[in-house]
Amino acid sequence: MRILVALGGNALLKRGEPMTHARQRANVAKAAAVMARVIEAGHDLVITHGNGPQVGLLALQSAAGPKASAQPLDVLDAESEGMIGYLIERELRSRLPGREIATLLTQVRVDGADPSFAAPTKPIGPTYSESAARELAAANDWTIAPDGHGWRRVVASPEPVEVLEARAIGLLLAEGVIAICAGGGGIPVVRQVNGWLTGIEGVIDKDASSALLAQHVGADLLILATDVEGLFEAFGTPRQRLIPTVRAHDLTLDDLPAGSMRPKAKAAADFVRATGRSAVIGALDDVEALAEGARGTRFLP
Template sequence: MRITVALGGNALLRRGEPPSAQNQRANVRKAAKALAELVAAGHQIVVTHGNGPQVGLLALQAAAGPADGAYPLDILDAESEGMIGYLIEQELAGLLPGRALATLLTLVEVDRSDPAFSRPTKPIGPLYDEATARRMEAERGWCVAPDGVGWRRVVASPMPVKIMEAATIAMLVEHDVTVICGGGGGIPVVERPDGSLQGVEAVIDKDFASDLLARGLGADMLLLLTDVDAVYDAFGTPDARAIRLGTPASLSPARFPAGSMRPKLSAALAFAEATGRPAAIGRLEDAPAIVAGTQGTRIEAR
């Protein structure tokens, strides 16, 4: 099967884990092992990944330096895409000797009139307690919001409209290259009146970008990997129940948190409904079992 595999940013840097290069490399090593198992099973994979923790940290590092050293989010998106892609490609190369690999910086067009620009919802960077988050909001002009057990900075997350490198990615895939692309949802750009592209201050949700990419590539499955083993009703409560099979008729994304499971479920449902092919959500290390249908949450069109 041809599978678009989306690695969650929190699967690559665990919640509450120190954001060291060593920790990220260790997590990427685990991700690469799961990806290599899919390739060994005969699947053709295209890899995307999140960047929420990483791009937020890069923004903090830039803000701590000289005033003229601060960079807008589109450049930081590109920086994080290259950094994470490098780590994934390096680890995969060690597990898949002789396999052709490529990491591709990916520009993704968004609509400059998208209402998301006036309603920031995408969590980036580390977790804070509420008092610290409110102080950072006042000092830095951020928007902050609750995220699980803490608070995080939130930024605009417009919907992806067009993947600018789609033809290049398709060409590489047709030549059996394992492509790592669309990192962090891609680098958000809008079209100027003269047809040129301009970066914008946003972070695209990688699940929605992965759905768009998977459809364009004719993927047989969209696989969304994160740090929980399935989609749960009443997650985090004594009544939590894993959902093993869902359909557009039986699942409403509105039932789930906007900053975590909702975009994954929305993307999975959209892919299944548009293509008639399955999507699945689950834990990174369970990837082969999720594809086999014995773990995770499977989303089907019926």
């Protein structure tokens, strides 16, 4: 079975953990061990990953230097894609000697008129108290929003229109290469009227890009791996209950948080509606069981 596994940025750098290289490396090692077992079970794997915590940290580091050297978000997206892809690839190569693995910087075309540029929703970087977030927002001209128990910077998250390296990724898969690609949702670019590509400030939702790429590469299953076990009814209350299955055509998104579970549910439903195949949302540690249909929330036609 060909499976596209989208690793959440918060699964690789968990909420509340120190944003250190050692912690991220340890989490990547755990993720790679799970991925390796799925590959050893005979599945073809395409791996994508988020970058919300990481790209936000890179943005803080960039802003701390001389103003003229500050990098735009599309360049920081590329940096985070290379950084996280390298860590995943290194860990997988150690566990799968003899297998071909490639990390591919991936550009994703978006619409420069996408409404998200006027209404940012994508959380990036560390979590702050409300007062600290408001101070930073005033000092740095940020947009901020609640995220879980804290506040974070939010940026534009335009809809992906086209994965520009989709054909190249397909060629890698045809040769048996494990592809790590579309990291952080890919690098957002727009096509000008003369056909030239230019980068644009934003962070594409990783799950939306993964759903689109999964269609392009003919994935049999889309797994959206995160830091929770799936979709819950009455989440965060004593009445919370895991929802084991969802019919994609019956899904309503209004009750799901805009910056976290809503884009995952939308991406899963979009993939199922477009392909007639299935998708599942669940915990990173459960990926083997997610592939077997034993855990998580499964989206069905």
